[in-house]
Amino acid sequence: MAGKSGRTIAHTQNKSLLKRLMCWESMLVILFIIVNIYCSSLSSTYQINNVLREMPKYLTEVFLLLPMAYILVMGDIDISVGSIVCLSATVACILGNKGLPFGLVLLVGLLTGALCGLINGIIVTKFTELPPMIVTLGTQILFRGIAEIALGSGGSISLEHAEGFRMLAGRVGRIPYILFLVLILAVIYIIILSKTTFGRKLYAIGSNKLAAYYAGVKVQKIRLIVFTLTGLMAGLSALFLTALQYGVNTTTASGFEMNAISMAVFGGISTAGGKGRLQGGVIAAFIIISLRVGLGQINLNPQVILIILGALLILAVMAPNIVEQFKLMKKRSSVK
Numbered sequence: 001m002a003g004k005s006g007r008t009i010a011h012t013q014n015k016s017l018l019k020r021l022m023c024w025e026s027m028l029v030i031l032f033i034i035v036n037i038y039c040s041s042l043s044s045t046y047q048i049n050n051v052l053r054e055m056p057k058y059l060t061e062v063f064l065l066l067p068m069a070y071i072l073v074m075g076d077i078d079i080s081v082g083s084i085v086c087l088s089a090t091v092a093c094i095l096g097n098k099g100l101p102f103g104l105v106l107l108v109g110l111l112t113g114a115l116c117g118l119i120n121g122i123i124v125t126k127f128t129e130l131p132p133m134i135v136t137l138g139t140q141i142l143f144r145g146i147a148e149i150a151l152g153s154g155g156s157i158s159l160e161h162a163e164g165f166r167m168l169a170g171r172v173g174r175i176p177y178i179l180f181l182v183l184i185l186a187v188i189y190i191i192i193l194s195k196t197t198f199g200r201k202l203y204a205i206g207s208n209k210l211a212a213y214y215a216g217v218k219v220q221k222i223r224l225i226v227f228t229l230t231g232l233m234a235g236l237s238a239l240f241l242t243a244l245q246y247g248v249n250t251t252t253a254s255g256f257e258m259n260a261i262s263m264a265v266f267g268g269i270s271t272a273g274g275k276g277r278l279q280g281g282v283i284a285a286f287i288i289i290s291l292r293v294g295l296g297q298i299n300l301n302p303q304v305i306l307i308i309l310g311a312l313l314i315l316a317v318m319a320p321n322i323v324e325q326f327k328l329m330k331k332r333s334s335v336k
Contacts, residue, residue: 024268025268025279025283028267028268028283028284028287032283032286032287035291036294039294039295039297040294042294042298043294043297043298046293046297048174050293050297051290051293052174052176052179054293054296055176055289056176056178056179056240057241058289058293059176059178059179059240060237060240060241061237061259061260061263061285062182062289063182063236063240064081064085064237064256064257064259065260065263065264065281065285066186066189066233066278067229067232068230068257068261068264069189069267069269069281070226070230071226071227072206072264072265072269072271072273072276073193073203073269073275073276074202074222074223075205075209075272076223076227076273077136078120078132078136078227078230078257079133079137079140080136080137080139080143081256082140082253082255082256082257083139083142083144083147083253084113084116084231084234084235084238085113085235085252085256086238086253087112087113087143087144087146087147088109088113088234089147089238089239089241089242089248090147090151090157091108091112092106092108092112092239092248093159094150094157095108096242097157097159097160099161102164105164106164106239109235109239110232110236111235112235112238113233113237114228114232114235116139117227117228117229117231117234118227118231120135121224121225121226121228123139124136124223125220125223140257147248147250147252151248151250156247157248157249159242159246159247162243162246165239165242165246166243168239169240178240186278186282190278190282193278194277194278201222203274204217205217205222205223206272208274237253237256241253262309263281263288264276264281264284266288266313266316267279267281267282268281268284268316269281284316291308291309292309
């Protein structure tokens, strides 16, 4: 479209090659390469075969990252997903041990997660005065408490009929099924968030819920859908986690919610809502997985690994602010 000045106004902002290379996702790709080189130098066992063998147990958290990114973009949060995974895995184990058809076990496991997500969604949309963090904190305790009651005094259940679950933990050559599914779902979630009307509505809700409502966006309906979807993905995570661990206990998926949020934030998604791209979250997830595998192979204390990951997260959160401060200082100096 041409303005009065005769200049053409582009529909999208043109970005120079330098700006594209300096974007957060590009920096994460570089960091991913550096991390893998560093891990290779730490241990001679950090090879593709070993990484692919150890990776699946961490990939179950990426299932949670995908819908968690949607929730954060909306300006909400869900800290109950780890407990939903535990409850869904418990239900799947109990039904599997009763000899039910594996297809039915899968369906009930997914529906259990979806039901928990629906409960979260109904509460946060019907009682809008309640912060989602408080709501999901309550359901976090509730869902894990139900799982602990179902697990009984022993606090754990082992799979007795593991044939179907072994298929979930299977591989195509060296590559585990879960990696294929994670990548396929990641592409789907990225396209929905970045290329569809639904994705634009999520950003609108995160930027200003009231303005989005007056613009015709069905804010509460969309929030309900996203929270339910998060529960469904937690159910999917539970099925693969059960297949990998051949059972479930009271600590299953403990801390998964914080790991999913960390991956999203490290990937550049703002907890304030309305900002960030899922591409960065997925790259950040594989950076964290690479670090966990590499540092774990040299038998580094798990608490030290957590400290390193925490430091990286803090740096990721601080980086945009530091860049803005430099830009502001440069602007002031040029004015003087």
